Amino acid sequence: MFDLFDDIPKPDIVWLPDWLDPPTASDTLAALIDEITWQQDSMTTPAGKIPFPRLTAWQGDPDAVYVYSGIRNVPKPWTPTVLLLKTKAEDAAQTSFNSVLINRYRTGMDSMGWHADKERELGPQPVIASVSLGTTRTFDFRHTKTRQTHTLQLTHGSLLIMQGRTQLEWAHRVPKEPEARGERINLTFRYVDSSAPLKRP
Template identity: 40%
Template sequence: MKLINLLPRDGEAYYHGNILETATADLYLDQCISELSWEHDRAFMFGKEIVTQRKMAWYADKPVSYTYSGYTRTALMWPDFLRRIKQRVESSSGDIFNSCLCNFYSSGDEGMGWHSDGEKELVEDGAIGSLTLGSARKFSFKHKITGERLSLSLEHGSLLIMKGRTQKNWLHSLPKTKKSTDPRVNLTFRQMRF
């Protein structure tokens, strides 16, 4: 099946749909929630420390450091089940990843504002594979210059790949919603410069 680029210009985003059967996605969701080393994310904004409701964990091939939002984190080594998920994402996308930034949203009351993933540690124009486990949520793109917007629903067990000039030209967000009270885990597989 040929995938269609969702972005009209200045980047590439491909929605693969569900790459995991429901029972497998359910199992991985439970394992992620119970076995990953979650901690509340922290960021420096306007000279103040912000502690988010959302929790995060970071895993990689090596215990390297990664700095974003004014904080440096050190990667943990892959648990076996997360390595298996990574292999599934790689076989579905054709891209190779060496790290994963994991996000845990306990309900629709937690989200992520407009941002792009442009940290210097990321491979320039490299792929980011976003696997959704749990509650389906709206995911939005906004062009940095034109303000053009588009959104899609990321379903349980589905994969979105962003690559090329996407991070330079587009912002993305996970809006908060009252429609979902169920948890969501988002695994963002990345290509880091080690």
């Protein structure tokens, strides 16, 4: 029988809302807050430079240099808790990662705007494993052609794997949510090809 919903586009994702049990997720969150060296980057806008609405960190293998939003990220060494999460995420995604972008959303006013992770050094169809810890936040997908949207609630201890043509065909964001209480840390594990030409900031 024909399904009216067959033609509605969906991102190529794997969604594991209970990837970590609550006690493990809470212990992991506390460890990350303590062991990671956080930084406050800035971005250039028509009004001048403004700070990112979140704190960030970049860890990985020594050659996993990554440029996004005009920032050249040279990886800091893997910290113990991040390395444990990397190994577990590799098992779930059935692929290898050599780097991770870590975002710390301090309140519901911290956010990330619409974008796609499609830099050349990530390859044509990157696999990105996104681990969420802390306060539940909305995660929106938007199809680049149809403008169709797909929304998830990224819960404490969840894993979202984005793969296939997701980065080519969909943008994503974490919108501001003033009503959200508490912190959220998100780790997006990826593989950076050090032989690919880097974009210049």
